[in-house]
Amino acid sequence: MRDGVKDLVSSEDGRASRWDEHREARRAELVEAAxxxxxxxxxxxxxxxxxASAGVSRxxxxxxFADKDDLYRAVGAWGAQQVIDGLLPVLLTDTPIRERVEKGCEVYLRLIxxxxxxxxxxxxxxxxxxxLAxxxxxxxxxxxxxxxxxxRDLGLDAAGAEPWAHGLVGLGLSTGEWWLRRRxxxxxxxxxYLSSFVWHAFEGIASEHGVVVDRQGKLRLVAE
Structure with missing residues (x-):
């Protein structure tokens, strides 16, 4: 009897998992249609x-989607993932930091x-x-x-990474909106201009902590 109950529970769990996967896949398709x-x-x-774009009824x-807000949040998550997928290959390379900043700005503007x-x-x-929250x-x-x-690789305090990151997101959104509207x-x-601003801000913060950029464009901690 116990084995039968386990099999039943396992079967129900499997169906629930498949339904969840189907639901997420269908939501993704509907977001693309949106x-x-x-x-x-x-x-x-x-x-x-x-x-109409999705080929379904309301x-x-x-x-x-629970309502229009839920749909738009899903579109916002889609947009954010597009940016992340575009930026990560750039940010995680071994090229000099300034090149990564420049390429990252190019990728972001191209995406929006x-x-x-x-x-x-x-x-x-x-x-x-x-x-977009x-x-x-x-x-x-x-x-x-x-x-x-x-x-952390430089042995420095990483506490500022989070507020700086949020500042960069705000900078990107406001600059992007200005550019797309004004052209x-x-x-x-x-x-x-954007990459120059970001780079010099980063370079200034780094120099305060004894970090300089060497001739190869790599960050280097200056020994005290």
Whole structure:
């Protein structure tokens, strides 16, 4: 009897796990459809337009999202993951720090330029919740871990990594919004100014802790 109960519980757990996987996969597909609808119709894309893009009815869409806020939060998480997936290969290389900063800024601006309407929807907060709240935390946590690792490798206090990371996220969002709205200079020019600002801020903080950049562009702790 006990074996039968175990088999039944195991079978039910397996079905629940498969349903969870299916649900997450379906949600991801619907988020992609929402992104496509926003790309096409702008930040004001309606739920009807999102449903049409997904090829489902509104009731079906709302089986996977509690409400519009939930859908937009999922779009925000999608956008954040796009940024993380683009930045990590750049940040985790062994190239000089300044090159990583420059390449990271280029990647970020290219990503938001690919989906400007999605970016505007997320930063304009069209609903009661901030759809980027979780996404900003995701990106900041990724940057903080990378900064923290660099600081710890140099034997320095890594406590500042988290507030600096959140500051960089805010800088990226405000600069990105300004550029996408105004378009008064090229993406390359914005990337150059943005990376220069970030680099010199980092270099200044590093120098306060006795860290210099050698001729190969590597960070080096100066012995006291």
């Amino acid at each position: 992104v496509a609808a926003i790309d096409e119709h702008g930040p004001g894309a309606s739920i009807a337009q999102v449903s 009731p079906v869409l709302y089986r996977y 330029a690919a989906h400007p309407h999605v970016f505007f929807l997320l930063v304009e907060h069209p609903t009661t919740d901030d759809p 979780d996404g900003k935390e995701m990106v900041a946590a990724t940057i903080a871990r990378t900064l923290g690792d660099v600081l 008064t200079m090229s993406r390359a020019a914005v990337s150059r």
